[in-house]
Amino acid sequence: MPPTVQIQFADRLVTYETFMTDLTARLARVIKSDAADPEYVSQRTAYSIFGRKNVDRWRRTGKVKPSKRPGKVEYCMADLRLLQRTEQDYLNQ
Incomplete structure (x- = not known):
């Protein structure tokens, strides 16, 4: 029988x-929850889901780039979800 491999975490x-x-x-669970997400969402939808300050901060710091079409600003939903799930240090900008 092969030895059991163990992983040491801090706790x-x-x-x-x-x-x-x-x-x-x-x-x-993450894949299932994201399966219904559209590829792109409007800026208004992004603001309502993720919060206006978050989306504007991510855009200002270059973490997300909007796609612009005549009369419409859109964001890639996968990029927004990734930023939502990433722990961010807002003091070290």
């Missing part, structure tokens, strides 16, 4: 199998 030790099972469950 506990888990087996590789447990880690991968938890990771795949989280990924499946």
Whole structure:
């Protein structure tokens, strides 16, 4: 029987199998929740979902770039979701 591989985290030790099972469950949940998202959303929709200050800050810092069409500003929903899930340090800009 091969040795059990374990991963040491700051607060506990888990087996590789447990880690991968938890990771795949989280990924499946994220993929399922994002499946219904449109590819692009209007600026108004982005503001209502993520908050105007967040979207404007991400845009100002270059983390997200809008797509501009005549009379319309749109954002890539996948980029906005990624920023939403990323822990950000707003003091070190």
